[in-house]
Amino acid sequence: MRVRQPLTYYAVLWALFLIPLVSYKTYIGPLPLSAEVVMIPLITLAALIDYRQRRIQLNDFPLKPIALAFAAFFIIAIVSLVKAVSLAPAIMELARYLSYVVLFFIVVKVQFTREQYVRFAQSFGLSALFVGLYGVIQYIFGISLNTAGLYALKEAKGRVDSTLVNPNYYASFLNLVIPALLLFAVVYWRDKKAQLLMFAVYSIYVINLVLTYTRAAWVAMLGGLALVILLMPKTFIKHAIRPHMLISFVVLLTIVYFMPDVQSRTYSAVYAMEKIISRHMPGGLADHFAGDNGDEGGGFLDGDEADEETTEDEATTNRAVVSRVTLWKTGWAMMKENPVIGVGIGNYLVRYKEYVTKYPELYIGHDQYSVHNSYLKVGAETGFLGLIAFVAIYVVYYVYLLRLYFASSDRLGKLIIVALIAGSATFMVQNLSNNLIFIPQLNTIFWLVSGLAMAFVHQTSARPSTTQA
Template structure:
């Protein structure tokens, strides 16, 4: 609670400060450079095989590890990339006019996309592709007018070719799509059934046992979510107490043996279920109201801006949506590295939008 209150204090302070145009430009430059350094470090991490995360590598045939760069965990790093990537794409395609600067900026976009693939976080991959499509749709008039230029089209084609041929991309992507389908439509396919593209030429489907990538991950996540729901169901008003999910986990897997996954303590992997389980109905309603107000202001700002203001708010909107979506499969709202960046960027964007709308 104290940590979350520190984000609020930082947010309010940054809203109250009056920044000049030159300072905003300096913020953009510094953030661009620092993000580039983080992405270059992530690429070097994979190429030279140091400090790679090896959790969750079962069923990956070519990948040697998962990149986390400076963000402690590959899931956190993928969330950071999804948060900032829409803004970097808008900067590249719409804001920058010089061809050389555009290509330099697109190289950073490509570097971030490559880093995203190297995190091997399936949900984040799907969220990334949806986010890039969404930002293009929201800014479609300016986006497509500027995107269909030879140098950008060639750069995009080259990036697509690189991504398509990266280690385990094709199989992991098929698995990600299947996982999404299974979650939404409950296809119920069993572990003995191979995914499309998993059979080698001449292999007998009856002799192939599917890699556990999809089933194992899906079963464990849904079981963890059920654990959070059971805690909430048994304590619907006030929950089990803030911060007590892990302490009560062993009690619940003992009470409900079908929830046991072989661990004495295991995160719920869902920020909203964590809040529900720990603080009950009162807590989750209060918590969600924070983000409802956040998006109300985001939409209000968008419709009272010039082009630059609209691009800033659109980038924040799409980036924050990706952050919220990934919180359905990870506890990102409780990770300090992510939340400091989330609220800092939000405060700067709101500050800019508030000052910008007064000039209209």
């Protein structure tokens, strides 16, 4: 029986559905086994078979710039192996990196039809909907809620992580998708019922993001919204101020405002940012939290009981800030002492105990701990050259997006690129406080969705007449 569609199409379709939804992971000896570990080789094998049998064609997407950036970092990472104390994590890190590269090359170069891209969007959308609904159910019924890192939350049951294992990872996934949901709800759909239905899905995601209680993600979501408005100011505002949309926004904001610990966590988020960015600048919210220079009155909350609660919240936030900054200092110390090729790709955790022993002020009670910053991790493991090459990958990535943004005359194409610019920006920003780039499930979604979106917009903008209706 002849297969009607290329194997690559089916493999990508299932990957888009399963990878966000399936968090199960086990090990066969030292080798990990998870949805992305299974699906990336299957996509690769399917593409090789289809290409050999001429069941797929390649588009003319220009790969050379990003291929050179990928290759530059890979070469530097290989060279860094001479400093690696342990080769096992180094090899695993390189294997994961290559798998992302191969996946991106396949999905960005294979020429799918418009109908197939629609099916991809439906598959990913259905999976994302299940993930979001499960997140809400998880909180309501208290199913395996994460209780780590609550930092003085008094009302919340715990933190939601849905199928993404960790609340911080889940928050990043949500932020990657939220701009697209918002744009489809406000800009794309013309029918009022369709708009409200899509806005309901968007609201589920916003509520999930709140329930992760990841402060950096809340700030990143606002930044993503600002980017959406900046890139589509007239179009977005024109549609957003329609009565039914304004009412929808007011209802959502009201719900969010009265959710458990939202107000205190929001104040804490701004306070933490100010502590990190401008802790020595007077007159900010940090001063208002504790009162002006410790004087009576003038604090953010008045009254003895409120002052006691605020002092306690400030203390816990300070501890969180100090802990995170200490981790960053550890990464910086490792990078500064190994500036050329680092300590070896994948070897940050292997060398962590050595550095906190050497510098006791960096010890926070663990023999191994993540640096909580993807860029510092790369710099520590591959040196300044590796960090420059690594950042260059994402610079080229954004050059592609900006070119597609200005080249696309199709409303849907423009919307997709704006959503991708905003969503991926939140991903980059959140990597300043987490190692999200090194989370296989999350990073696979990033490159899979990015490649498909870029290829679709490239094909529709370059040859709009050849795509199927």
